[in-house]
Amino acid sequence: MPDREKPSRIIRGVIIWGLLFILPPSCLFAALPASGIEARYPQVRQFFPDADRFGPVEGEAPAAPVYRNGAIVGYVLRTQDIAPIPAYSGKPVNVLVGIDLEGRITGAEVIEHHEPILLVGIPEQRLFDFTRQHVGKSITDRIEVGGREAEGSVSLDAISGATVTVKVVNRSIMRAARRVAEERGILETGADTAAVQARVREELYQPADWVQLTGDGSIRRLLIEREEVEAAFGGTAGEGRGISTGQPECLPGEPCGTFIDLYYTYLNPPMVGRNLLGQREYERLMADLGEGGHAIALMANGIYSFKGSGYVRGGIFDRIQVVQGDQTILFRDTDYQRLMDPELEGMPEFGEKEIFIIREGYDFDPGRPWQLELLVRRQVGALESVFTTFTAEYETPEAYIVRPAPAGPAPEAGIWQSIWADRALDIAILGVLLAGLTLILIFQDALARRARLLVVLRTGFLLLTLLVIGWLFRGQLSVVNTFTFVNALRGEFRWETFLTDPVLFILWTYVAATLLLWGRGVYCGWLCPFGAMQKLANMAAQRLHVPQLKLPAAVHERLWAVKYLILLGLFGISLQSLATAEVYAEVEPFKTAVTLRFQREWTYIAYALALVLISAFNCKFYCKYLCPLGAALAVPARLRIFDWLKRHKECGRPCQVCANECEIQAIDPIGRINVNECHYCLDCQVTYWDAHKCPPMVERRKRREKAPEARAAAERMEAALGGVRPVTMGKESS
Template sequence: MTFISKSLLARLAMLLTMLTAPIAGATVYDAELSAELLHGPDLCAHAACADVMPLAKRFSKRLGSPQYVQALDADGKVVGYVFLSTDVVDIPAYSGKPVITLIGMDSKGIITGVRVIKHSEPILLAGIPESALLKFIDQYVGLRGDAKLEIGRGGDGSVGLDAISGATVTAIAENQVISRSAYEIGRQVGIFTTAARPPARFTPRDERLNWGKLADEGALGRLTISAREVGADSARGDYIDLYFGYLNTPTLGNSLLGEDNYQRLMRDLKPDEHAIFVIASGQTSFKGSGFVRGGIYDRIQVRQDPETYTFRDTDYLNLYHLQPADAPDYRESGIFIVRSQHFNPAWPWTLTLLVNKLDNKGVKTFAHYDQPYWLPARYLEGGHPTVVTARPAWQNIWLDRMPQIGLFLLTLLATAVLYAQRDRLVRASSRKHKPLISWPRLLLWLISAGFIGFYLKAQPSITQIMTWLHALINQWRWELFLSDPFIFLFWWFIIITVLLWGRGLFCGWLCPFGSLQHLMLKLGSAIGLKRFQQLLPKKLHDRLRWLKYAIFFGLIGVSLFSMETAEHLAEIEPFKTTFLVGVWNRTWPFWLFIGAILGLSMFSERPYCKYLCPMGAGLALPGKFRLFGLKRKAECTTCHACAAGCGSHAIDSEGRIDQMECMLCLDCMIMYYDDHACPPLVKERKQRETKGQALTRIGADGYFLSLDSLRAALPSKGKENP
């Protein structure tokens, strides 16, 4: 490697140090929490409960299930409750990990305080200032815990909350964490109540179905957790493969238990008691290895909004045998009894399994795995009741931003259609006159930087690639990625176009920061800097371009060990500072970094894209397998006319186009058909003009159509069309 490239590497390392140093010490939200705070009996000895419940003078130990803490005044009167979100719900945010939140609520159900004590959200750890997070959670103070809270404008009885600009997905996840936690604790302590549901009535069917038929009609629920999902040994098979179902209904009870055992079970059950069978195989137990007589089965729960049901040893019956001959093999089995007048089997409910999972650093966390269940309609008189479910938060966002989504989709579609017509456009252009290419691209750069980047904040990033990779490894949730419609749609566009044409359509036409760089190049030319604009020497370029691939693989590798560290290092991308956070919200190293890139862009075409962008490197790799490439001629191996004008340095000494580097500017394709610029065409044109021969149309192969082939075609056309 040359001295210049070594020097550049050293400066790059120094710049990364400057960029990440102010971040590393700027937040305590990624610090590890003690086991006593997360699971110990005395929550408030380790957490600042008084911050979220200022009226309290002292606090109790953890109580109930889900757990909470009573807030007491000087006389010992309960004035409210404090609870940790992970004791109640397990809702991962954009990072794939939950935002651990301490919440206070008074005895009337009013939220008195919210404090985030740990999160792994990339945009909040390194980018958006803490004040934005504090402003967001302060909106909850004074609201009822049973209020319908929605990110956005609200309406239809809901309370609208402002999102965190640039972190909408995180805001949606945190809203669910706060509202669901407050509601479930409020229900448990009797603050909130719900209207009773009509009792279930089963159809008097006398059937004996095998396991396969029961499964086919949805009478059996199944929850499978792979070993990989929880960090267990995959060689030992699934972590757990669990089946369950509701036994009170005659068809299911008789089919699984046999008539005698089913009748005995029904005689033993009291009114408002419900039997649920569970069988499982795999590495772990749904009963829990720490269960003791008189204790609680802490791994399994049943939820039917808004209630959560846990089970003690007195709620458990042994299950020794299943009747169907085709039932799967299982390692353990049991019957759990739900004892509540509020549980209604006619309505949908969820079986929840709580397990410990190990992340890639060996840190143990608690995770909830939910499997919905609803009895088949034919088991119920009148079929399924009408269930009104709240519209998912991501759907509200899509509906609220439908006009912007329409314009965004129109931009993507127009770009794809325009590029698909490239052959017609380049044929109608010449090297010196190409308005059909240059003007649409200039318009798209303005739209991309202004509308897509600064207004929609829809800049794809390496952080999204890392987040999706970890979601695939840990737990994929479509609703989180659907929460940002523009990024979601943009990535589908990118995936499709990269496989069709390579990375160039996104990187060269629609990337907001790439567009901003090209606009700076245009600005430099307009203010008289054109004579100073030049590319790096090809040999130096060929060495430096590998930097972005090293950065890409480095970030992916670091993320497998520490996502937080990788997020800090991903500040090598200037996208967050430019579009999401704003330069004015960052410290001077970020100003210097952005200024240097945009300043250099006035003198050289897209320097960041060529040498530093890990996002571009990540797209270049699958782009090697594109379906359609650019055209070449046999003479291209010795003719360097296109290479001399390639702003991406994407044409090598043998005339081959490197699709990993090509930005699809189409200059080489314009020359391909230009008989005043392409040397082979210029030569043939002059020969024909000298001989007085006609200049025929240029064919798809880039050469004038043969006069002999045209003459041969004329008689046949004459016969067909007399």
């Protein structure tokens, strides 16, 4: 993350924010100087020390031309504008890149990132140093991240513990630079039309065994001996370390010198997939893949696991990747299946047998060669590692595919589309949760009459919000998101900026709709992971009979204003610098408690835990008094269309049952619900329908219970009078 800026800049930001409300817009914008890329990013001068000037950013692949003596000598670009590839955090790492007219990278500097892994023991400087390794490299180079240089490739030192991040940075730089070079004629595209992808021949199938499929190249092999690994690390800090020196004896049943004996194949052709998996499993896999999906199988023996354990911690397999052309395909835990009970005759036993899915968004072409890359890492210190990469080639046998003729230009798939494809399961689960919440809100009256059922549903949903939406999907909204949106409206608005994180985009869309229908309480009371954490802590405390502390009404109402003041301060800072606002937005404990799951410096953890502890005594203390996101949601919530929280005319005059029970204290003494503060827990609606607690409902129940007795007494009196009804209320019954 960017460094903290000086207080003077923060003060200027607050002043500018104030001017937005005081001066007419025309005066304000006239006072701001026009700023080009040089004014915004002074480091571009280091990329081109002899440049006379820098032109405006332009083009489909946005870049600013660099001039010397009136002639263009290069271009400056931002990777996020051209190749916003999500990194470990799910958001792109934005890199400022300079290229000259020969396709050489003249500068590369990280200008923005959101990588939480770099906040846990890995200095940011390591990322900056890695990025600068690209300087002097050609955009046509084949770059290997980690390991030693081989023929036809250039190696860059990786960062131990941040492998995924640095690979994404490398891919972003190279892809963005190539796009700019192709558009400006520095690099030839090689063809005027996009080649149509090859198609797998689904009708081609014949029974085959292991010998046949390995013999014709359908199944390939990567055999790495221990001596090869030692040689690869020779001359590095990893020489003489690692698994090979720690295994003086061979593993039972393994060749003595084997590091890994890996077989790999492309499963979509029936000749391979159906023979290997069997017809039923093959058809199930193809149905799961859908149109545009692909699958590869990896099977291995040896002392080295191609899976590793990184996917358990971070959800990404950090030892393998597939490379095709200029795209690198990484695999997440959602792209992985076990290869169970293979049916291929003659196939040997393997210790590891797995299937990996290539999602549709990657634009994988079965008719083009691809490479399987195996990363081997050796620890050389507490936080230091060195890497080497072993590459294996694969080309689908020509008999298995059909190559259609080119059909003309084809649009390139958007980066966000591939991200959505990768997170299809997350999106589906989130959709189910939001649909369930919508049903709860629609049928709230019926559920409020069934208090126990509502308690079970609400508690279960809060657990899902914390565990699934929060800790699993990292779907915690932040006030910084609102600042990003406002800044996008003030500048160049692009939907792609917000579509790169599907979970956050869907949540914000749902929140926007519910703000108009129900108010801010739907998010704050049901969908906020940190809010759910506080509420669950308070529920547990009440079960343990922990005394609850309720502030006096006068103090409570004045503390409401604190979160609005925090929001105004952060908003003013964001107008000057969004990065600085993000630093001060640490007043939100969301990143610590939800995004990083408490894996952070102890000061941040102590702050977040203190807020959770306070909420055990005063329900959702942070949400009520300190949360700038809640304040930001309360502003548009004033446009709420409907009022679906029912009230009796006796509420507040004189009845105070709901007001006394409201843990958020959102009901005033005269019975009105403050929708700007209400968290829509529906507790007051349960009381509203409770015929044993709500005084008006109790009175109605008693009248209903007395009605049969009154009728029976009247009938007895009528019988005693010989069938003549008694006079009632001045009228004689006939």
